Amino acid sequence: MDLIVCVKHVPETAEAEIKIDSAGKTIEKTGLVFDINEWDDYALEEAVRIKEKSGGIVTAITVGSEDADSTLRKCLARGADKAIRLTDAKFEGSDGYAMAKILHSLIKELPFHLILTGALAGDDGYTMVGPILAEMLGIPHATMVKKIEFSNDVVKVNRELEGGLEEIVEVKLPTVLTIQTGINEPRYVSILGIRKAMKKEIKVLGLADIGLSENDVGEAGSWMKIEKMFVPPVEKQAEFIKGTPEEVATKIAEIIKSKGLI
Amino acid sequence: MTEIFVLAEHRQGQIRDITFEMLTKGKELAGNTSSDLTAVLLGKEIRRQAEILSKYAKRVLLVEDTKLENFNSEAYKKTLSKLINEHKPLLTMIGHTSFGVDLAPNLAATLKLPLATDCINLEFEGETLLVTRQMYGGKVNVKATVRKAESYIITVRQAAFAAQKPALNGEIVEASSPLTEEITKKRFIMYVLPPPGGIDITAADALVGVGRGIKDEGNMPIVEGLAKSLGGVLACSRPIVDKGWLSNDRQVGSSGKTVKPKLYIALGISGAFQHVLGMKNSDLIIAVNKDPNAPIFNFSDYGVVEDLFKIVPILKNKISELKEAKT
Numbered sequence: 001m002d003l004i005v006c007v008k009h010v011p012e013t014a015e016a017e018i019k020i021d022s023a024g025k026t027i028e029k030t031g032l033v034f035d036i037n038e039w040d041d042y043a044l045e046e047a048v049r050i051k052e053k054s055g056g057i058v059t060a061i062t063v064g065s066e067d068a069d070s071t072l073r074k075c076l077a078r079g080a081d082k083a084i085r086l087t088d089a090k091f092e093g094s095d096g097y098a099m100a101k102i103l104h105s106l107i108k109e110l111p112f113h114l115i116l117t118g119a120l121a122g123d124d125g126y127t128m129v130g131p132i133l134a135e136m137l138g139i140p141h142a143t144m145v146k147k148i149e150f151s152n153d154v155v156k157v158n159r160e161l162e163g164g165l166e167e168i169v170e171v172k173l174p175t176v177l178t179i180q181t182g183i184n185e186p187r188y189v190s191i192l193g194i195r196k197a198m199k200k201e202i203k204v205l206g207l208a209d210i211g212l213s214e215n216d217v218g219e220a221g222s223w224m225k226i227e228k229m230f231v232p233p234v235e236k237q238a239e240f241i242k243g244t245p246e247e248v249a250t251k252i253a254e255i256i257k258s259k260g261l262i
Numbered sequence: 263m264t265e266i267f268v269l270a271e272h273r274q275g276q277i278r279d280i281t282f283e284m285l286t287k288g289k290e291l292a293g294n295t296s297s298d299l300t301a302v303l304l305g306k307e308i309r310r311q312a313e314i315l316s317k318y319a320k321r322v323l324l325v326e327d328t329k330l331e332n333f334n335s336e337a338y339k340k341t342l343s344k345l346i347n348e349h350k351p352l353l354t355m356i357g358h359t360s361f362g363v364d365l366a367p368n369l370a371a372t373l374k375l376p377l378a379t380d381c382i383n384l385e386f387e388g389e390t391l392l393v394t395r396q397m398y399g400g401k402v403n404v405k406a407t408v409r410k411a412e413s414y415i416i417t418v419r420q421a422a423f424a425a426q427k428p429a430l431n432g433e434i435v436e437a438s439s440p441l442t443e444e445i446t447k448k449r450f451i452m453y454v455l456p457p458p459g460g461i462d463i464t465a466a467d468a469l470v471g472v473g474r475g476i477k478d479e480g481n482m483p484i485v486e487g488l489a490k491s492l493g494g495v496l497a498c499s500r501p502i503v504d505k506g507w508l509s510n511d512r513q514v515g516s517s518g519k520t521v522k523p524k525l526y527i528a529l530g531i532s533g534a535f536q537h538v539l540g541m542k543n544s545d546l547i548i549a550v551n552k553d554p555n556a557p558i559f560n561f562s563d564y565g566v567v568e569d570l571f572k573i574v575p576i577l578k579n580k581i582s583e584l585k586e587a588k589t
């Protein structure tokens with residue numbers, strides 16, 4: 001089974017302090033650590049596991065600048081066979097729709113049975129690339145997938161619903177599945193594995209190579225255009241407790257006691 | 263007169279909260295744009311649900327078909343495409359839920375209509391649709407304009423708008439189903455309920471919620487100790503379940519449980535929307551996080567900007583001391 005995994009190189013912001021840059025449309029990227037988008041990490045692992053069971057090849061594709069090569073190297077080290085990076089200054093400002101067009105223009109030329117990608121990207125959170133890509137390719141899709149089971153020309157997947165509920169949906173191959181975190185346990189990559197991956201080729205393609213025009217991509221080719229970025233308004237601001245850890249812990253214990261909870 | 267469509271989301275006979283939240287916002291938008299508010303309801307034997315929705319909208323557009331009994335993005339896409347093409351609504355609102363994210367992007371691509379996802383607010387400025395969304399796990403908001411079109415699709419975040427009480431008495435209009443053939447490329451098979459048993463975190467008076475900041479599975483006893491000292495239970499945010507450090511019956515948030523304990527202590531939890539949705543109505547919320555800008559502090563009564571490992575062991579001892587002093 002030939003698999004394609006679409007991955008994104010994103011800044012890790014869950015535990016980092018982030019600042020809005022002076023132009024007010026994006027965040028300051030300096031000092032942030034970039035890595036494979038968390039959801040895509042699970043998608044890659046799932047693809048490699050399927051390949052290990054059923055054979056075939058895994059191609060990892062990303063859209064991004066040269067920095068994104070480190071994410072592709074990680075994919076290669078983890079078991080991807082090929083890596084392709086789509087890059088062009090004109091891609092800047094693309095939303096999920098423009099991203100799907102960029103990916104589609106390449107993927108339609110490639111052989112595949114299954115396309116996996118993350119259910120969403122941790123940076124922009126658009127949650128749209130997978131199902132749009134599927135529509136452009138004229139194939140079905142399923143999102144938020146937590147389990148995959150193959151039988152002949154169909155795949156049975158568990159989709160995550162709200163409140164701990166799941167649903168089982170059967171989808172015909174070829175298909176696009178967007179993967180939810182927790183579907184597997186992404187493997188650890190050894191230093192040796194990374195070194196070996198350094199020698200593998202990363203194919204780089206630009207706007208003209210994939211037959212798109214300027215108007216298809218970037219802000220011009222997007223549905224959404226960011227006008228302004230700002231700090232979320234605060235509904236209820238916590239009262240900050242300051243002091244040494246000892247003082248802070250004493251104060252918290254007193255608050256809990258004052259509410260009759262001890 | 264142009265319309266604003268709200269796609270009613272229902273599962274196992276129940277209309278889901280997001281529907282009423284969207285209808286509330288939809289009513290406001292309909293007023294601002296001189297449009298009619300239409301609830302779109304697709305399903306099988308759903309007259310009762312249509313009656314309920316008619317109290318919230320000018321019109322309920324009802325399509326009944328056996329093939330619409332359970333949600334299936336392919337069946338919904340075909341049916342909604344027909345309705346949108348015929349009615350040309352100014353806007354179609356769909357929940358940013360597991361159903362909505364499976365449907366909306368695919369539908370928008372089919373109809374070649376612009377889509378804005380996971381919106382927490384939206385407004386029309388003249389002809390321009392402006393949406394507010396969050397990025398970077400809720401650490402920043404953005405205002406975005408949507409490409410001009412005669413009809414827009416948006417997905418709306420759960421709990422972004424408070425649902426108001428019913429105030430209308432709309433008509434129910436039946437439309438025919440365009441689903442002539444069986445849908446074979448995607449089929450709903452069954453629901454899978456969470457396994458019974460396990461711990462019921464919704465019943466606890468005190469919850470200690472742990473997130474990414476715990477760093478390593480080996481650190482779990484530290485937070486567990488605090489939960490025990492409080493006579494409470496350990497809960498967590500999604501990454502802890504994904505890593506397999508706690509089972510999913512401990513997960514608080516949109517894909518886990520909604521809790522309302524007397525005390526919720528959030529340790530190393532940044533406060534992504536999905537988690538906050540599950541715990542923001544707790545009576546007393548205390549958060550410890552190293553990042554002073556962590557969104558969790560916007561939902562907490564008390565906050566401590568500090569490494570949780572410096573606070574938790576001392577706090578546990580203080581609580582144990584106070585308990586002993588009491589007995």
